Amino acid sequence: MTRRLFVPRDAGARAVGADRVAAALEAEARRLGQAVEIVRTGSRGLFWLEPMIEVETPAGRIAFGPVTPRDVPELMAADFSAGHRLHLGRPEGLPFLKRQTRITFARCGIVDPLSLADYRSHGGWRGLERAKSLGAAKTIEEVTGSGLRGRGGAGFPTGVKWKTVADTVADRKYIVCNADEGDSGTYADRMIMEGDPFLLIEGMAIAGFAVGATRGYVYIRSEYPDAVRTMERAIALAEADGLLGPDAKFDIEVRVGAGAYVCGEETSLLDSLEGRRGQVRAKPPLPAHKGLFGKPTVVNNAISLATAPAILADGADAYAALGFGRSRGTMPIQLAGNVRYAGLFEAPFGLSLGELVEEIGGGTRSGRPIRAVQAGGPLGAYFPRRLFDTPYDYEAYAELDGLIGHGGLVVFDDTVDMAHQARFALEFCALESCGKCTPCRLGSVRGMETMDRIIRGERRDANLALIEDLCQTLKFGSLCALGGFTPYPVMSAIKHFPEDFDRPRLAAAAAD
Ligand SMILES: Cc1cc2nc3c(=O)[nH]c(=O)nc-3n(C[C@H](O)[C@H](O)[C@H](O)COP(=O)(O)O)c2cc1C
Numbered sequence: 001m002t003r004r005l006f007v008p009r010d011a012g013a014r015a016v017g018a019d020r021v022a023a024a025l026e027a028e029a030r031r032l033g034q035a036v037e038i039v040r041t042g043s044r045g046l047f048w049l050e051p052m053i054e055v056e057t058p059a060g061r062i063a064f065g066p067v068t069p070r071d072v073p074e075l076m077a078a079d080f081s082a083g084h085r086l087h088l089g090r091p092e093g094l095p096f097l098k099r100q101t102r103i104t105f106a107r108c109g110i111v112d113p114l115s116l117a118d119y120r121s122h123g124g125w126r127g128l129e130r131a132k133s134l135g136a137a138k139t140i141e142e143v144t145g146s147g148l149r150g151r152g153g154a155g156f157p158t159g160v161k162w163k164t165v166a167d168t169v170a171d172r173k174y175i176v177c178n179a180d181e182g183d184s185g186t187y188a189d190r191m192i193m194e195g196d197p198f199l200l201i202e203g204m205a206i207a208g209f210a211v212g213a214t215r216g217y218v219y220i221r222s223e224y225p226d227a228v229r230t231m232e233r234a235i236a237l238a239e240a241d242g243l244l245g246p247d248a249k250f251d252i253e254v255r256v257g258a259g260a261y262v263c264g265e266e267t268s269l270l271d272s273l274e275g276r277r278g279q280v281r282a283k284p285p286l287p288a289h290k291g292l293f294g295k296p297t298v299v300n301n302a303i304s305l306a307t308a309p310a311i312l313a314d315g316a317d318a319y320a321a322l323g324f325g326r327s328r329g330t331m332p333i334q335l336a337g338n339v340r341y342a343g344l345f346e347a348p349f350g351l352s353l354g355e356l357v358e359e360i361g362g363g364t365r366s367g368r369p370i371r372a373v374q375a376g377g378p379l380g381a382y383f384p385r386r387l388f389d390t391p392y393d394y395e396a397y398a399e400l401d402g403l404i405g406h407g408g409l410v411v412f413d414d415t416v417d418m419a420h421q422a423r424f425a426l427e428f429c430a431l432e433s434c435g436k437c438t439p440c441r442l443g444s445v446r447g448m449e450t451m452d453r454i455i456r457g458e459r460r461d462a463n464l465a466l467i468e469d470l471c472q473t474l475k476f477g478s479l480c481a482l483g484g485f486t487p488y489p490v491m492s493a494i495k496h497f498p499e500d501f502d503r504p505r506l507a508a509a510a511a512d
């Protein structure tokens with residue numbers, strides 16, 4: 001009997017040795033004369049257990065992890081028995097997976113990402129087929145009715161965006177998938193591209209059908225070589241099968257960006273796609289009216305597009321039934337930084353921040369108390385423990401001058417120095433600025449210098465007032481959110497952790 005083993009080929013799993021584990025499994029099977037079939041899957045997103053391998057048994061798949069090549073002979077000699085120290089049991093039974101509601105990531109880690117047969121047998125193409133049977137206008141109504149908001153950061157209703165493009169008259173329209181994923185601690189786009197690329201292809205095809213676009217681009221940063229390879233192979237397979245190309249009246253091309261944070265901003269991304277240096281364009285015109293090559297363009301985040309198939313397949317109501325307030329459906333929350341159980345947790349909106357980082361994330365990896373959590377990437381606010389009751393919801397976070405962004409949560413323990421984190425935000429803005437407007441280009445540099453003075457204890461109060469003034473200018477004088485949101489990390493650090501901005505004086509007072 002051939003034994004089926006599942007080993008992830010996600011970049012996260014490969015980084016900690018998944019390829020070597022797969023090779024060791026093959027070599028050991030050969031040595032023992034056993035027949036094995038190794039299926040390379042995506043990751044289930046339990047990164048602290050990677051490489052997590054699974055074995056097919058009559059009772060379903062059983063997981064073991066984290067596995068090293070050295071564990072392989074012992075594992076095979078024990079015939080993957082339940083008594084082995086790396087035995088984890090059924091993956092679905094692991095608390096981290098059991099508590100999730102997997103809609104967008106339902107197939108991730110289960111299927112071979114490059115098997116069209118796997119994709120179809122796990123419900124693939126049902127969304128596109130239903131969209132075609134409903135027609136373009138009703139497809140857009142479904143997406144609107146689902147309450148789906150853009151998962152790239154701004155949370156704009158996806159259905160409204162699609163309708164704007166559909167209603168704009170033009171000879172050509174485009175679908176652009178924003179897979180630049182520049183936010184700190186985020187990897188949902190990468191995981192979906194490496195673990196379930198046909199889902200993104202199906203989502204883009206649905207968007208194309210809905211708005212009348214015949215061509216799509218996936219914009220991926222060069223730091224994601226595995227995602228680029230997997231998407232390119234998946235597109236070629238879909239083309240060979242007639243699911244993309246002339247018969248399907250939709251084709252897709254992958255474009256690789258150099259990896260500037262600002263190229264994730266939609267207009268800058270369009271400049272980059274057109275072959276220019278990525279610089280932010282003034283809006284209006286909106287990309288929905290005048291986007292790529294001057295044509296109406298849907299620019300959506302990879303997860304927004306990858307959510308469309310489930311919405312169409314199971315209906316808007318099923319998706320809208322999940323969530324909290326105006327934040328409908330599920331969000332792939334990515335736990336990162338100093339956290340014990342780092343991984344991707346897909347759940348309906350509404351979980352409290354404390355539940356997410358302390359219960360689900362298991363607290364810090366260092367074992368020290370959590371002091372701060374930065375939500376929503378490098379431009380997101382730092383939240384202290386006293387805000388851990390905040391529900392995960394676009395409006396609740398905005399009310400606290402924060403962001404959900406692309407769903408990243410970066411955890412810090414009590415050794416963090418928040419004055420240095422505030423300086424880091426200004427440095428990030430200076431490094432990543434596209435240079436088009438003065439507050440962002442120059443203000444960020446002056447901000448860093450001022451923060452250095454505060455850290456040294458020079459004229460603290462006057463310099464803090466200067467930082468606040470500068471943040472107001474950044475917020476209201478910047479053309480895009482790179483400069484406009486830099487005040488979030490800076491001001492939240494000052495507001496919630498004021499003692500870190502007064503260290504030299506406090507140290508002197510303590511010495512007296
Ligand atoms: C500086 C900056 C960087 C951004 N980076 C990304 C990114 O990496 N990925 C992304 O999807 N959206 C990013 N955005 C948001 C995009 O401009 C845009 O709102 C989004 O791609 C729209 O898709 P959605 O409606 O599906 O979220 C960024 C915005 C700014 C201002």
Ligand code: SF4
Binds near residue numbers: 262
């Ligand atoms: S805020 Fe910064 S990144 Fe945005 S347009 Fe202005 S200079 Fe460019």
